[in-house]
Amino acid sequence: MATVVEADFTPGIGMTTTQAPFIEEAKRQGELYIVQPYTLYSEENHDTWRRLYDRMLPQWEKYANEHFLAGIANLCLDPNKVPLLDDVNKFLNPLTGFRAKPVSGYVPAFQFFDCLRNRDFPTTITMRMASKLDYLPEPDIFHDIAGHVPMHTDKAFADTLVRFGECAHTAAVIAKEIKDSDEQVRKLASIIKAMARFFWFTIEFGLMNDRATGTIKAYGSGLLSSYGELEHSIKSPDVQRYPVQLEWVVNQYFEIDHYQPLLFVVDSFDHLFSLVDELEIWMKEGKLDNVAPGEPLVNDEDLRSFLEAQLD
Numbered sequence: 001m002a003t004v005v006e007a008d009f010t011p012g013i014g015m016t017t018t019q020a021p022f023i024e025e026a027k028r029q030g031e032l033y034i035v036q037p038y039t040l041y042s043e044e045n046h047d048t049w050r051r052l053y054d055r056m057l058p059q060w061e062k063y064a065n066e067h068f069l070a071g072i073a074n075l076c077l078d079p080n081k082v083p084l085l086d087d088v089n090k091f092l093n094p095l096t097g098f099r100a101k102p103v104s105g106y107v108p109a110f111q112f113f114d115c116l117r118n119r120d121f122p123t124t125i126t127m128r129m130a131s132k133l134d135y136l137p138e139p140d141i142f143h144d145i146a147g148h149v150p151m152h153t154d155k156a157f158a159d160t161l162v163r164f165g166e167c168a169h170t171a172a173v174i175a176k177e178i179k180d181s182d183e184q185v186r187k188l189a190s191i192i193k194a195m196a197r198f199f200w201f202t203i204e205f206g207l208m209n210d211r212a213t214g215t216i217k218a219y220g221s222g223l224l225s226s227y228g229e230l231e232h233s234i235k236s237p238d239v240q241r242y243p244v245q246l247e248w249v250v251n252q253y254f255e256i257d258h259y260q261p262l263l264f265v266v267d268s269f270d271h272l273f274s275l276v277d278e279l280e281i282w283m284k285e286g287k288l289d290n291v292a293p294g295e296p297l298v299n300d301e302d303l304r305s306f307l308e309a310q311l312d
């Protein structure tokens with residue numbers, strides 16, 4: 001846990017993305033898992049949360065899947081203030097065992113998935129700049145808490161995330177058994193790419209059939225935290241929406257800097273869970289060793305995180 005001392009900073013100084021001295025200091029000290037220094041949020045940070053929440057609420061009511069809406073109700077988020085993670089966890093933890101765990105920045109891939117396996121969700125605690133309500137390339141607390149965490153209140157969804165974390169363990173075991181180091185890196189990079197694509201097209205940008213209304217609703221957090229893209233993902237004729245197919249998803253590259261032109265639809269979270277099971281079977285059969293090239297790139301830190309993983 002971080003030794004970064006909150007008292008070193010002026011209350012209200014701000015916890016704004018790329019401009020938070022507390023986060024810079026945590027990174028300088030090499031602290032990834034930190035505390036949330038709540039008093040440092042500025043009035044502008046709270047106001048940004050309020051504006052984001054206000055304009056998303058009617059969009060969620062129209063386009064979010066029922067499990068997300070139940071999650072929003074169950075978490076009792078304050079529309080007017082940046083959430084205190086301890087408060088969020090008081091409502092979240094009894095439901096599924098998940099906890100939002102504050103982090104100072106990027107979590108290498110294996111550690112990220114391993115946190116999910118342990119029902120911890122690495123959570124960004126900075127807030128986007130007030131001038132950038134619509135788009136930011138990196139996650140912030142609105143994306144993580146208002147976009148991801150409501151889904152973590154749902155048992156089937158939470159179990160799917162845990163299952164995904166178990167797949168990362170399987171990937172690490174498979175990689176460690178490959179003796180030739182070039183082959184090891186090549187195959188592992190392909191498996192991580194496949195996992196990242198699966199995560200992107202489901203957990204981040206997934207759509208779901210809503211049988212009750214005969215419509216499609218969003219469950220992906222990238223959609224649920226984006227005012228413009230949520231409606232676009234459901235309504236726009238420019239978006240291709242297809243029933244999810246594992247062989248397509250793991251071979252499909254994506255770009256993060258514009259609205260997604262291609263989205264995949266699942267039937268239910270039980271369906272999603274079964275796809276993660278299948279992903280692991282494919283991994284064991286070597287069917288993820290040579291996925292199509294392209295985004296996302298797998299960096300050295302991600303590779304190392306798997307190769308150096310302590311497996312229990």
Ligand SMILES: [Fe+2]
Nearest residue numbers: 139204221222
């Ligand atoms: Fe996300």
